[in-house]
Amino acid sequence: MSTTPVGVIGEFTEVNAAYAAAEKLRDAGFRNWDIHTPYPVHGLDKAMGVKRSIITYISFLGLVGGLSTAVGLQLWTGAIDYKLNIGGKGFFDWQFSIPIDFELSILGTAIMTVVGLFHLCRLPTWYNKYQEDESFKKATDDTFVVTIDSDDDRFSADGTQDMLRGLGAVNVHLVNASAE
């Protein structure tokens, strides 16, 4: 029995129980744990004590990047690099630059939002230490699956399982690292 467990899994079938358990586990001081849900559950992130996402700042960077690219591109190409006289109009005027300023701001924001989301969620990661576990797979169907990793300071194989059972989780079990 030299295999070390990667963590403990427990299932909740009812959303209010999962919500209450999240608050208890947060208050117990666990850090490396998660609840996997089939759909976004309102307020569950707060109940888990998850800090506010920084993704809005990343998106804002995209907006700034897109806007400055648009202004820079139109200003530099038209008024600096190659002055093209078209009907005697100005080489650069903010008025005519608006449509492209706007579109590239949106494009920059969208791309950075997706990049930020992928980075913060570590997507794509085509591996998860729980992926072979049958309970874990139910999280994309109809079950709220709690995972508590063994590297958490408060983790103890028996104690954590008992705690989860006490909170109303069913099918609580240890998950061992896969043989490969």
Next chain:
Amino acid sequence: MTVVQEQERLHVSSHNEEPVRETLVLGNPSVRDVTSRIASIVESKITLKYLATLAVTGGMAAWGLFALYYTFATGIGAWGLNNPIGWGWDITNFVFWIGIGHAGTLISAILFLFRQKWRTAINRSAEAMTIFAVICALTMVLSHTGRPWLFYWLLPYPNQMQMWVNFRSPLAWDVFAVNTYFTVSALFWFIGLIPDLATLRNYVKSDIAKKIYGVLSMGWTGSTRHWHHYEIAYMILAGISTPLVLSVHSVVSFDFTVGILPGWHTTIFPPYFVAGAIFSGFAMVMTLLVITREVLDLKQFITLKHFENMNKIILATGMMVGYAYAMEMFIAWYSGSDWERWVFINRAMGDYAWAYWTMVLCNVVSPQVYWFKKARRNIPLMFIISIFVNIGMWFERFTIIATTLHHDFLPASWGYYTPTWVEISIFIGTFGIFLTLFLLFAKFVPVIAIAEIKSILPGAQPKHHHHA
């Protein structure tokens, strides 16, 4: 009790039940039922009927691609364009298709910001429709350049001539607007799909399907820590898509308004185009969903309530375009410009009067039946009206383009335009591309946003202590 009976019952007694609003998901399914009901479409056997339909739409697409090949091999002379009329079906179809796309973004973004829960059943297919429609629009606009292999001339890139694109031109704005629209719509759609692809990854049985959905779902696990970022990201994408969708058709309308031709040079165009785009897009969503709902048996999720709401939007936007038609006429008279007045009288009574009145009948008159609740919930009727609106909105763009161009300022440059078989084939081809992509989507991708439907089921969300 059948779903339809249940709907009738809920419809009658909805005022004394607890949620006061009409139920959005019928048959009271469990969360697991939702998974299996929608995911099983992917696992179901491919029927002969499906393959036959695919063969027809694929044939249409192939015929259109042949016509495109013929155009590129021969030159734009293969089309019916002539000297006063330099834009014909090419730009008509471009504006038509790009407009269709707008309903998808409206449903996925604007209705999301307004917390309209009924969008969850239809947003996925509407977004898919947006992307496919924009693909058709890009096909049209690229082929209209005549030498599409030189498309990169439209982009600002350093080249040996040291020339840049003219950023004062609305055609350059269009390149940015349409490409941004396509990219953002595709990203928004894909982000929405990730959790559902993960559901499919865990649902399907064959190893190959598991691998494909596994790769596409990016390793999504449903982690609450991820949902936390995901929901904010989704909100941001919805928030930026909303002004984007308004801007795209505004920019498309600039292609006309920035030109100083009577009939095009009007300030009403941007809002008028946006309203028309949403109008036509909802009609196309309706056409597709009436069929999809029947064929894939999704009556449980796409209910008469959804159709009724969509019909209300069709009525409202139809009235907006009707107002725009009237206001155009009024302003043409009020402007005091002889050219402007003449163009509008010619539009309604000239060579293209048949196109103008087809447009008015289809767009303004036909949706008026939706003042009646019975009509808003009558499926055969709404199918017919949606086809009428599609036809009417196509004729709106054709009317705008052809009537303004066919009589130039001098009678020497007056003409009439009829398309050749090549243009007609290309248009049929875009429908082929659109329908083929939609059929593939309906079979291999969750047609309904599984995670979103689950989140609005009764009892899906925790009862918090602080609000009752």
